[in-house]
Amino acid sequence: MKITVIGTGYVGLVTGACLAEYGNDVVCLDLDSKKIDLLKAGGIPIYEPGLDTIVASNVAAGRLRFTTDVAESVQHGTVQFIAVGTPPDEDGSADLKYVLAAARNIGRLMTDYKVVVDKSTVPVGTAEKVKEAIAEELAARGVKLEFSVASNPEFLKEGAAVEDFMRPDRIVIGAEDERAIHVMKAIYHPFQRNHDRTLVMDIRSAELTKYAANAMLATRISFMNEIANLAEKLGADVEHVRRGIGSDPRIGYHFLYPGCGYGGSCFPKDVQALQQTAVENGMQLKVLNAVESVNEGQKQVLLHKLISRFGDDLSGKRFAVWGLAFKPRTDDMREAPSLVLIEALLAHGASVVAFDPVAMTEARRHLGERITYATDPINALEGADALLIVTEWKQFQVPDFEVVKAKLKTPLILDGRNLYEPAFVRQHGLEYDAIGRR
Ligand code: UDX
Numbered sequence: 392m393k394i395t396v397i398g399t400g401y402v403g404l405v406t407g408a409c410l411a412e413y414g415n416d417v418v419c420l421d422l423d424s425k426k427i428d429l430l431k432a433g434g435i436p437i438y439e440p441g442l443d444t445i446v447a448s449n450v451a452a453g454r455l456r457f458t459t460d461v462a463e464s465v466q467h468g469t470v471q472f473i474a475v476g477t478p479p480d481e482d483g484s485a486d487l488k489y490v491l492a493a494a495r496n497i498g499r500l501m502t503d504y505k506v507v508v509d510k511s512t513v514p515v516g517t518a519e520k521v522k523e524a525i526a527e528e529l530a531a532r533g534v535k536l537e538f539s540v541a542s543n544p545e546f547l548k549e550g551a552a553v554e555d556f557m558r559p560d561r562i563v564i565g566a567e568d569e570r571a572i573h574v575m576k577a578i579y580h581p582f583q584r585n586h587d588r589t590l591v592m593d594i595r596s597a598e599l600t601k602y603a604a605n606a607m608l609a610t611r612i613s614f615m616n617e618i619a620n621l622a623e624k625l626g627a628d629v630e631h632v633r634r635g636i637g638s639d640p641r642i643g644y645h646f647l648y649p650g651c652g653y654g655g656s657c658f659p660k661d662v663q664a665l666q667q668t669a670v671e672n673g674m675q676l677k678v679l680n681a682v683e684s685v686n687e688g689q690k691q692v693l694l695h696k697l698i699s700r701f702g703d704d705l706s707g708k709r710f711a712v713w714g715l716a717f718k719p720r721t722d723d724m725r726e727a728p729s730l731v732l733i734e735a736l737l738a739h740g741a742s743v744v745a746f747d748p749v750a751m752t753e754a755r756r757h758l759g760e761r762i763t764y765a766t767d768p769i770n771a772l773e774g775a776d777a778l779l780i781v782t783e784w785k786q787f788q789v790p791d792f793e794v795v796k797a798k799l800k801t802p803l804i805l806d807g808r809n810l811y812e813p814a815f816v817r818q819h820g821l822e823y824d825a826i827g828r829r
Contacts, residue, residue, distance in 0.1 A: 392416070392578060395468025397493045399426055399457070401437060401552060401656070402510055402545045403474030408442060409556040411449035413581045418456050420464035430457040438722040438749050441553040465500040470574060472543075473521070474510040483663030484671075485514050494521040497538075498528025505538045506574045510545055512605075512661060514668050515598040518542050518565065539571035542594045544601035549655065550720030557582065562589045565597025602668070605661040606679055611646045612653045613685035619649035619827025620692070629827030630809065649826045651781055651807030652690035654717030654726040659686070690731040693779050693807050694739075696824055700803065701776070706740025711775040711799075713768055714782025714808070716750035724753040728807070729781040737761060746771040748784055772798035783808040792819035 392415045396407040399421040407419040421427050426436050433450075435443045449455035458464055465471070475489035490511055497507055507525065509518055522540045529536055542565030547555040559582055564575045572591055579589055592600075619629040629649055637644035653659070662683050669676045701708060717727040724730065727750075733743050743762040747754060751764050765771035768787060772778055772795060780787060788810055796802045796819055804816060806825040816823040 392470065392574075393468050394418070394470045394472065394578070395420060395464045396472045396474055396510075397421075397464065398473065398475035398489070398511070399423075399430065399436070400474065400476060401439070401549060402547065403472070404430075404435075404437070404446070405439070405442065405547060405552045405556050406472055406474055406510060406545065407455060408445045408449055409553065410578065411452075411455040412445055412557070414454065415578070416454055416467075417449070418458055418464050418467040420458055420461065422459060422461075424459050427457045427459050439552050440550065440720055445553055461496050462500050465497050466502070469504065470506045470508060470578065471497055472508045472510045474545075477511050477513055477660075479660050479663060482667055483660075484667040485512070485660070485664045487513065487517060487520065490517065491520060491524050494524040495528050498525035499532070501525075501529075501536060501538065503536065504570075505536075506541060506571050507538060508541045508543045508575070509598075510543055512544060512601050512657070512664075513542075513598060514664060515595050515602075517598060518594045539566065539568050539574075540594070541566040541571045541575055542597040543575065544597060546601070546604065549723055550718060558584060559588060563597050563600050564589055564591045565594035566591065567594055602661050602665040605657050606665050606676075606682070608646050609653055609658040609662050609686070610678060610682045612648070612650075612658075613682040613689070615647050615649045616652070616689045616692075616826070617685055622827040626829065627827075628829040632827075649809065650689070650728075650783075651693055651732065651826065652686050652728040654728050656723060656725045659683075659726045690728045691735065692826065693732055693781070693805050694735045696805050697736075697777065697779075698739075704740060705736065708741045708776040709774060709800075710736055710741055710743055711765075711771040711778045712743055712745040712762075713747075713771065713778060713780045713787050714784055715745055715747035715754040716782050719782055719784045722747075722750040722753045724750055724757055727781075729754075730757055732779065732781060732807075733758060733762060741776075744771045744773075744775060747782065748786060750782075769794060769798060774798075774800045776801045777803040777805055780804065780806045780808055780810060783810055792816060792821060795819075796821050 394415045394417045396403045396419045399419050407417045411417040473493045477485040480486045518540045562579045566572045622629040633647045636642050637647050666676050666679050715729045736743050744765050746765040746768045803822040809825045813823050813828050
């Protein structure tokens with residue numbers, strides 16, 4: 392099938408590459424010529440495991456192309472996936488200007504039937520706006536052409552995006568005419584694995600499903616963060632509690648890990664956008680309001696632990712931070728809890744030496760030279776008053792604690808991701824405090 396993907400961010404690039412992998416003829420459009428030049432030269436603008444290989448092999452096979460030419464991209468695909476950014480407005484609602492600009496281009500240039508698919512996470516009602524925008528452009532041209540609009544939210548996780556796309560738990564298709572449903576089912580036929588995973592529903596429900604999924608996951612995390620904080624007060628251990636409740640199949644083990652707050656391009660933005668949608672419809676989502684405020688507080692948890700150890704004035708102190716990305720296996724710094732912690736440390740007069748296996752270039756864009764970037768995790772510890780762990784990269788999981796102790800000026804680890812067994816670390820003569828651990 393001829394497919395166009397508009398936007399070569401995480402979602403667009405992964406969608407384009409994975410659809411090409413199953414034999415589709417895919418053109419990816421981006422207006423950012425630097426990005427397209429990089430992709431054409433074989434580069435990948437983001438760090439995402441496995442993406443480089445799948446892009447390279449499909450480009451070589453002639454099934455995947457990149458362009459900045461809007462007319463070519465509209466002409467190409469019978470199916471036009473809109474996967475452009477939806478940055479938050481000041482009030483937290485998603486800004487649709489890029490989505491609607493893409494829709495208008497399609498209406499302005501199409502010459503045959505198109506299925507226009509919203510792949511970006513967009514507020515409920517966006518498909519109707521996309522439909523209107525295309526219809527207006529067609530009317531302005533005075534042409535009558537058929538088109539369908541569908542919603543097909545993406546559930547991929549950064550760091551596992553290719554795998555998530557290729558082996559989806561479910562494929563949500565919001566579509567309201569048979570022609571679009573038929574096309575969408577045909578595209579996703581190869582991704583089914585043993586049984587039909589497509590859930591076809593009305594467009595508004597599909598749009599809401601995406602927000603509800605992310606909001607539910609964020610809720611679990613904030614709930615566990617509160618339970619962890621309570622466990623600390625009670626002298627209980629949240630690790631036992633986590634396993635104790637996760638073993639109930641109605642609860643399950645996933646997304647019950649307390650930490651120093653959730654970040655990333657989805658949870659914070661989607662929680663806020665859903666709250667805003669509710670407000671616009673005369674409602675407050677009380678649970679989500681709490682989820683967000685707990686998360687804001689949780690990003691300060693390591694700072695509070697430091698202050699109770701060293702006092703409010705941290706000037707002259709130097710802290711090592713392991714992990715900058717909002718989670719492992721990505722260089723994404725969007726809404727990363729590390730940024731909140733580091734800004735707070737700097738505001739309290741401390742200096743910071745940080746290490747992250749892949750996100751230091753991205754981190755520099757946010758923090759510049761206000762902190763020092765170490766060449767490896769151990770170097771970061773030299774003379775530091777504590778090690779603060781913010782991202783659970785694999786390479787942090789089994790450090791040589793004797794070396795860690797020898798390098799630190801104050802033998803203290805504050806672990807925002809609960810990487811270690813407290814008793815084991817303490818055996819090495821280190822002070823160790825984590826989130827909700829005894
Ligand atoms: C998320 C959803 O998982 C994905 O389905 C959706 O399409 C996009 O948003 P992503 O943002 O890539 O994916 O990361 P995810 O692995 O979900 O983690 C989000 C944040 O939650 C991270 O900061 C992570 O550290 C935090 N988290 C996750 C926890 O604090 N505890 C957990 O138990 C799980």
